[in-house]
Amino acid sequence: MNEQEHPGWTHVYSGKVRDLYVPTSLLVDDDSWTGDPLRLSPVVLVVASDRVSAFDQVLEPAIPGKGAMLTELTRWWFEQLPDIPNHLAYPEDDRLESLDLPEVPAVLADRATLCRTLDMFPIECVVRGFITGGGWKEYQATGAIGGIPMPEGLSNGDPLPEPIFTPAWKAPMGEHDENISYERTVEIVGETVAAQLRELSLEIFARASVLAEARGLVLADTKFEFGADRATGIVTLADEVLTSDSSRYWDAATYATAATPEQRMASFDKQIVRDWLAANWDQDDTEVPPTLPHEIVEQTAAKYRELLDRLTTGA
Template identity: 85%
Template sequence: MTDTEYAGWTHVYSGKVRDLYVPTSVLDDDDTWTGDPLRLSPVVLVVASDRVSAFDEVLEPAIPGKGAMLTELTRWWFGQLPEVPNHLAHPLDDRLQALDLPEVPAELADRATLCRTLDMFPIECVVRGFITGGGWKEYQQTGAIGGIRLPEGLSNGDRLPEPIFTPAWKAPLGEHDENISYERTVEIVGEVVAAQLRELSLEIFAKAQAIAESRGLILADTKFEFGADRATGIVTLGDEVLTSDSSRYWDAATYESETTPERRMASFDKQIVRDWLAANWDQSVVEHAPTLPHEIVEQTAAKYRELLDRLGV
């Protein structure tokens, strides 16, 4: 995705919307670069790009300011959750003292996060407080989500009796993630870690939901990612947290006053992009997505910014 290099940093990976760098000095100590470069470094620089993806494709053009807004929002949420261990790297950490860390490039400062590398669990920790999206489709077919039986007669957008933990297995690059049951989660990460992931996810969601509601917003669902601290083994919150790309936020007043699902559940994210693509891209005929119109790009950027303003970030 990128061939950009910065003084003191070496690019080691790009996903659809983020780029990872490690200190070049760490790799210089391993002439052969054996194994995963992220295993060699105690820190990683996570850079959120302005790229936008939908339907498993990176789209053109990018959304101006998106990376900075999502980074700012993640930092803010970490600040709201001081009791939850997170992956932010602190300069006084003994494990970092021996490193001659390069400066974060000035041009990346607003969208880069210096993080401790974790041993990530291959579990996407999804919490749902309302029924919609893929959960709504599954409920219509089975009466349950992730093996959790739900009351009969729910409608799209309804609040669930209580938030539920519906994990997914993070598939290898190039494959689709797979929704799994809690029992399958136990098989993958073990009973102790599975219980910790579920408990932490539900606790964080409850606190975030209350904060959102105090600002006239509904946090309908979200996903978290956790890893084990390599020195202590403590389950640690990583990745982006409670952003527009990982969460579904609705306006509480609109949710109460509107009757059609499209208006009732208008979200502060890239749904505008998804809707435009659904109406203008026949994937059975055209392999790659069309270029996004300027007005769609501008409207999407405005939605990202509106969420930050509403939360008071």
């Protein structure tokens, strides 16, 4: 059995860092059928791998324990947001009672989430509370972020006057996502859904920022994904939420006292990997990226663990 074969489940998709499975019993037993298996199944098993990506490349080796840590943190955030509809498949859901679902394989349990399949919106819902990353580059060039004018004189890492919603269009696999305006979001998903995506994203960010602050952390920015519940049409939070892979967190004490922008914005994510790769690879797509050194892998895993512990235990 290879790593994508598990009794009762059929592997249907792999992204850079996630694998998707559906119950084999719900698939069409017809080799001539070429439709989307996710349209057939009301549930999907989302498995977070230990793979790590940077500059659109999956790197070697993986980060030990990464998938389990991201899954645990997402589950924890769902618990902190009980009034925000999410994609978890609860046993008491009467839509699932009639399904004879297979057991989640024990080997996947700590990094697998059983979810209801949604009609996903092709919008990456980015919220920025501080100016950094791509937002800083855009501000330097245009004085705006996501097309939204910003005050003059901001420095890299500064707080914005208020959090802003800067969406991106999720391009088909193999293509790059594209930053878009709110007006373009309306064109893609409609005025009602666009307004809901913006409102929910800003609300979740605000609530998460307060909780992070109480644990000595700054939530600089994050990205969310949403889909429509197939039975009710309700806009529903999906995928990973407020994790090291989807968000920038900074240490609040360091942010307040560090002498340089680089020091105050040291983050709890794979920035260590990005920095090392940028210094040791010319990002030539025709070449295989170099293997990550053991110390880079260990430092990255430690950062993921530190964020998980600080958020979930307050340690």
